[in-house]
Amino acid sequence: MNRSDSPLAGRPGRGFAVISASALSTQSGAAIGSLAFATFTPVGxxxxxxxxxxIVLxxxxxxxxxxxxPGQWRAVGLLAFFFAGMNTALYSxxxxxxxxxAVTIEFLGPLAVALLSSRRAxxxxxxxxxxxxxxxxTRxxxxxxxxxxxxxxxAALCWAGYILTNRLxxxxxxxxxxxxxxxxxxxAAMVPIAIIVLWEVTLPPEAFLYAAAAGVLATAVPYALDLIVLRHITPLMxxxxxxxxxxxxAVVGAVFLRESIDLLGWTGVVLVVLSNALTLAGGARRPRSPEIDLQADGAAVR
Structure with missing residues (x-):
């Protein structure tokens, strides 16, 4: 399919809807995965x-x-370290x-990278x-x-390191x-830890389903959606x-996990989202290719 033939071409609203669906899938996967924490543990x-x-990638x-x-292996090994550290710290x-x-604080990582690379007042x-x-x-x-x-x-620090290393x-x-x-x-580094967990604890069947759903919704679905939509929207979008x-x-946590956030807390979430939006709005540029932009942002694969 040519870019001009895509249903997303020339329709930024649809592109934004797809990328928003990707973000919603990521957080829904994290919420479902958290249901297995009590038995499977966050590390599992x-x-x-x-x-x-x-498997997907x-x-x-x-x-x-x-x-x-050797130079490529060193960069890839460092990226693997940040990748595992980012997700382990976040889920914990x-x-x-x-x-x-947790997710609001984690987003300070990519925000810090964007702010430190800019000289705008x-x-x-x-x-x-x-x-x-x-x-x-947090108060x-x-x-x-x-x-x-x-x-x-x-997790925020690891995400910042992940972005910078991903560029390398x-x-x-x-x-x-x-x-x-x-x-x-x-x-490969995480699997032995999961095996130890399985050896020590008898897990209910639903724990495996929750963990698998987290993998699909928080990784496979967002990656596929991001890879498709990046061909048709700007980096700003x-x-x-x-x-x-x-x-x-915050919404998924409140609705499905019964997490309580008061009015001041919601105000804090909105301020972090607004700060991200303002930072990105002033630094938009066209991607040279979807793969380059995907790796530069380090956002799709988390």
Whole structure:
């Protein structure tokens, strides 16, 4: 199908709807995966996600890893570390402080990368908005789950590292081969931990279904949607859709997981989403190709 023949071509509204559906699928998958935390543990659910991600990406990219040179392997290995760390820290945070709060804090990672790479005065306002939003949402104090907040901050740090490393991998390895191999390495590192969990605990059948659903909804579906829609929308549109993730996470957490966020907390979520949107609105540019833009943003594969 030619780009001009696509139902998304020339219809930014449809493109935005698809990328929003991708974000909603990601957060729905995380919510379903959290239902298995009590028995499968967050690490076990992450392992299932990583396996699904590696299967999907390797099937698409068909990486020729045997041709990688030492420099390529070093970059891919670092990417695998950030990939596994990002998801493990996020899911562990979700288990302690809830989906909406954890995802909102995690989005400080890509926001920080965007702000630090810019010299615009208005980005200072975006940074202040984001920090104000996080303070309103978390309101840290003596009774706060500091470990949970720290894990969410670690997820944000890993996501920032993932984005920067993904750019390096994109320069050294053609297409998405490097990302595919990184997911394979990260899943190989996580699987032994999942085996130990399975050995120590007798899991109910639904735990496997929840973990598998998390892998499909939070990895396979978003990746497929993002890869398709990036061919027909601008990076601005893609970024604005991705910035809705904290809002979707808060809504999904409130509706399906019965997580409680008060009015100040919702205000904080909206401020973080707004800061992301303002940052992206001022730095939009056309992608050279969907693969390059996908790797540069590091958003589709999480």
């Amino acid at each position: 659910v992450v392992a299932a996600r990583q396996v699904v991600a590696s 390797c099937a698409i990219a068909r990486p020729r890893f045997w041709r990688f040179n 945070a979700v288990d302690r402080i809830g989906l909406g709060t 208005r980005d200072l306002l975006c940074a202040l908005l984001a920090l104000t939003g996080v303070v309103l949402l 840290p104090g003596p009774t706060s789950d500091l470990l949970g907040l720290g894990l969410a901050a670690a 991998v994109g320069q050294r390895v053609p297409g998405v081969q490097g990302t595919a191999v990184a997911t394979l390495l990260s899943s 893609f970024g604005l859709g991705m910035s809705l993730n904290p809002l979707f996470a």
